[in-house]
Amino acid sequence: MKSTDHTQHPPHTPGTPGTPGTPHTTHSPDADPTAVPAPATAAAPATAPRLKIALLLHNAYAIGGTIRTTLNLAAALAGRHDVEIVSMLRHREVPRFAVDPRVRLVPLVDIRVGSDDMADPLFSEPALDFPAAEKRHHQYSRLVDVRAARYLRASDADVLIGTRPGINVYLASFGPRRALRIAQEHLRHDAHSEQLRAELARHYRTLDAVVTTTEADAAVYRARMPLPGVRVLAVPNVVPAPAGPPSDGTAKVIAAAGRLARGKRFDLLIEAFSAVTVKHPDWRLRIHGGGAERTRLQGLIDGLGLAGRAELTGPRSPIEAEFAKASLVVSASDAESFGMTIVEAMRCGVPVVSTDCPLGPAEIIRHGTDGLLVPRGDGRALAGGLIDLIEDPVRRRRMARAALEGSGRYDPEPIAERYRLLFRELRTTRHRRAGQRALGQTRARVRTLLRRWKQRHLAVPRYDSGAASTPR
Structure with a gap:
């Protein structure tokens, strides 16, 4: 989609809480203190680089499974990396879930009643860059488009991770190519409409990786959405152990x-x-x-x-x-x-x-x-x-x-380590994957040209039924 970032809004820099783009570290007194525990992590190996990682969420202030698991992953990664969560929207003063104090929270557009953002003329215009076929499109405005584009273009993050289809399109459109750009898919491939899948395919081809939550869904993406040079894999969600004791199994x-x-x-x-x-x-x-x-x-x-x-x-x-x-x-x-x-x-x-x-x-x-x-x-x-x-x-x-016993495989540290290994792999294979992507694009163009040539030269002749018949 074409972007026209033409507004004169000031850049989003740290300042007063509530300002778009300002890191928000205030925590709710009634927030769940166990939702995102700060895990004790071992010291990073001397050779492991400390990366800046940004995870992009629809609304970090709301309640939902994607929000919980993103906050959990951010906390798990924060032991060895600088992590921030970028929330496209903000509808309340403090998040519903507790945010690990090592993680910066950056809201882009304030949709609380009476906010300055709601008075911005772009707030009333529909989004153009966020895909119209995405089910959250009605919650996005041109102001979100512009703020997301500005944030991504100016980002100095080493790793950028989107967490829903429309945000992944932002990531593909505006994320700097020097960063690793990763699309998480918390919805199934087949849950997307045909129109949205077609648009996602165009954008996902430019990314470094697509991460699903199940092996079965990763297999569907590999089979139905060919993405040369893009690593498609499954990594399950982080689900930390709860703070309280387990069930004793006696309650009916x-x-x-x-x-x-x-x-x-x-x-x-x-x-x-x-x-x-x-x-x-x-x-x-x-x-x-x-x-x-x-x-x-x-x-x-x-x-x-x-x-x-x-x-x-x-x-x-x-x-x-x-x-x-x-x-x-x-x-x-x-x-x-x-x-x-x-x-x-x-x-x-x-x-x-x-x-x-x-x-x-x-x-x-x-x-x-x-x-x-x-x-x-x-x-x-x-x-x-x-x-x-x-x-x-x-x-x-x-x-x-x-x-x-079996649920331990969803502990934060093993899942965080899988992401660290993915970051390492993507960095070391960047040039090889670029070649695969270029080869895939060339093959796609050749197939398109061949298909058009066949349509033009091998089409069955059509005869006018009203033409005079051949004399006997």
């Missing part, structure tokens, strides 16, 4: 968490729980989260006579404190790009019964060892899995122990 509570959206299929879970209560009326269901489906789900609970047994509690943070009060956690989603709540439950020593949906759960849960996988959309199978574990507490507790 089933928990679930997430946005109350149709794709999360909390309706299927409520219906499955209704079947559970027939055999085990003393068990309770607690669904943590907010969203547009709350009224419909409450109506379903009331209609099934589950009032007092099933509860919509609203958002809870930290969610681990709620999972530790449960003996089972459920994910009934139709699709999960990763499955943060599954790992968070396992970190609390709680086995998860999940639908075997694309793509995350099957890479997290070892079926029959630390949890159960059931067919997607099958309420009877979901209820059956819950009843099996309710009626076999010995097996349930064995799974709980396995879940707690």
Whole structure:
């Protein structure tokens, strides 16, 4: 897309908190102190360079899985590198999640009512550089375009990491080529529209790497979005161990968490729980989260006579404190790009019964060892899995122990080390990958020219049906 950075706004330099581009280090007194723990890290090897790393987020002040895992990764990397988080938007004074004190927080556009940014004429103009096919486009303005472009063009970071498709387009369009530019994909390839995938392919070809959260999604990108010279790989999300003790597995509570959206299929879970209560009326269901489906789900609970047994509690943070009060956690989603709540439950020593949906759960849960996988959309199978574990507490507790032990693979340090190795690889292979990219571009041009030549010279002649027939 064409950018016209024509405004006369002053450059974003450190100053008064609240100024766009100003590092924000104020922390909320009610923020979750365990959301982003400061890990104790070993001293960096003498040969390892201390890099400046910037992670670009949609809104670091909100609540969401991508925000949590980005803050966690930033904290894990901050032990050996200079790390800052750049928030495209800022809608409140302090972040919902605690930000590690070693990490700088830089907001670009203040959307709080009465802010100077809201009075800027560009705030009322739709974004041009942020892809129109991206589902967050309506939240972006020309002012965000301009501020993001200015930040990236002036950045002295060694590594720039985007965390959603539209921001990755900013990164490809305006990020300096001397920096390593990495696109994280927290959504599945197939969750993007065809129009957005086509636009992403054009921009992702100029980046250094695309990182998905699952091996399955990385394989889809390699197969359906050829990116010569771009490293495509999977690195799971960082999920630190919670501060509190794990579940003791005695509470007759089933928990679930997430946005109350149709794709999360909390309706299927409520219906499955209704079947559970027939055999085990003393068990309770607690669904943590907010969203547009709350009224419909409450109506379903009331209609099934589950009032007092099933509860919509609203958002809870930290969610681990709620999972530790449960003996089972459920994910009934139709699709999960990763499955943060599954790992968070396992970190609390709680086995998860999940639908075997694309793509995350099957890479997290070892079926029959630390949890159960059931067919997607099958309420009877979901209820059956819950009843099996309710009626076999010995097996349930064995799974709980396995879940707690296995969840250590999502510790901050191992994930941070995978990123450090990626940075090293990308720096040492830069010239080779540039050659691969150039060769891929040449082959693409040759294919295009060949296709056009065939269309022009090998097309089947068309005859006018109204022409005079040949004499006999």
